[in-house]
Amino acid sequence: MKTTFLIPLPSSLLPQAGRDFARDRVAAAALAVLSLILLAAIAAPLITPQDPYDLARLDILDSKLAPGAKAGAGFTFWLGSDDQGRDMVSAILYGLRISLGVGALSTAVALGLGMTIGLVSAYAGGWLDNLIMRLVDLQLSFPSILIALVLLAVVGQGVDKIVIALVFVQWAYYARTVRGAALVEKRREYVDAARVMAFSARRIVFRHILPNVLPPLIVVATVQVAHAIALEATLSFLGLGMPITSPSLGLLIANGFAHLLSGRYWISFFPGMALLVTIVAINLVGDRLRDVLNPRLTSHYGA
């Protein structure tokens, strides 16, 4: 039986795909939550009671207040405040901006890079394909956290460095996914037809094959964004990720860790909850996307 990847959805089919997606209520709810998180992160400067990184707005007398306490400035610390008197709600929303931004940026770059490498590998075949796939195998046999740690240990810290590290650990997934799908597409009649018409290899690869391998790629990308966000948070927690000037959720959690043993759980608990809800929502949306875009592709873990 031939594997079928759906051709890119024409605009008339998009509502259909949307209805398919919404039929799973859990996924629809996850998408709603994810949209809310995105909106809140983008609108953070407008909706937070305090700019958490404007030192003039912080009051040390407000530090380490429990959730629900009143701030000196009049508003309420719904999720408490940290050791600087920073409102946790504001800090989390600003942290989400950074976490989501780094996750999305690194995924986009890795997607572009891995996609190109995978397409070239599949189309060229031969020794080049062999070499690239050996590299991919080699890299995927090591856990991403280890590779990222090593890279950061070598190149040092900073926002750009962590994006590089996240791109580096992700590209191989895309390269492998795209290559697998492109190998199937390569044998199709339309590619033969394009070749007969003497189109350049570049045109065939990017204009003909690429659109047909997008659906599985989108699915992998969704899951990878969650993965990238979690990895960035872990690295930041270990003190090797984001610099103190760009406090992502991971840094907020690390900062709260010091206060955990004295019972002030909220400083690291709530940023962690925000991280968890974001990751779960993305994973649920990704799972559903996979079912809708490609019913034949079974789950990564066989469930």
Added chain:
Amino acid sequence: MLVFAFKRLAQSIAVLFVMSALVFVGVYAIGNPVDILINPQADQAEIAAATRALGLDQPLWNQYWTFVSGALAGDLGKSFAANIPAVRLILERMPATLELALAAMVIAVVLGIPLGLWAGLKPDSVSGRVIMAGSILGFSLPTFWVGLLLIMVFSVWLGWLPPTGRGETVTVLGVPVSFLTWDGLKHLFMPAMNLALFKLSLLIRLTRAGTREALAQDYVRFARAKGLSMERVVRVHVLKNIMIPIVTVTGLEFGSVIAFAIVTETIFAWPGMGKLLIDSINVLDRPVIVAYLLIIVLIFVLINLIVDLAYTALDPRVRLAGRSA
């Protein structure tokens, strides 16, 4: 079989060389070790002398040769911070990490296989669904945050378990271990649970998927039609057949457990080699970083080799496929 083993061994050695070259280029060629090794107040003459002493004025391939021959002899330089050979420092910390990783693996296997089996046998029951939902959560929860939650609940709120350290150890065959003392067990429990969580979720899913697949096979239906009890069918026919992928994955994942121990050890201040790596990165103790990397690459390659060979021995089909190809 022998030919296969030999080929596989040659491959592993090739991978080791490639990785050692990558580590070498990454650590020695991209960064300049002189900046870190030499006192910043040193003048030009001192820098030149130190560069010569470290062999950094040699051509790159020459340096690589020195590095590899040193590595083969187990000499990867001295730790700047501790001033003892880096390899020895890591080997001293290794038993703690191995103990933690083994404990985590045992927890994952002992809990994961029965739970996965249950979820696979009763996929539509409430308990089956709860198990699956739990495993999805286990995949999504960042390891380090689960560690924090464990400390928060069991150490801060309940006060049952100590939050950090390894506790009292007993020396068995020259290796200190925690799991033989009550105090050591109390220290081991939380880090091991934390490290096990991800693998537990993975094993649940794997076992469940394998069980469901096996249940739909003809030989299971035939065994049931023959009048065998469900219990016997599961124990003899289903379990036996899903064991091969489970054993493989469990083996392969052992390496990643050791790598993930970096995070768990940092949270629980467990004195293993993962925590040593983070500490070394923070003080730029390069020889230790390099030694850690080479040792972990070696562990990974060894695990992959052993699992591959075991797999081939367990499942003759793999061997046959390899021969015809």
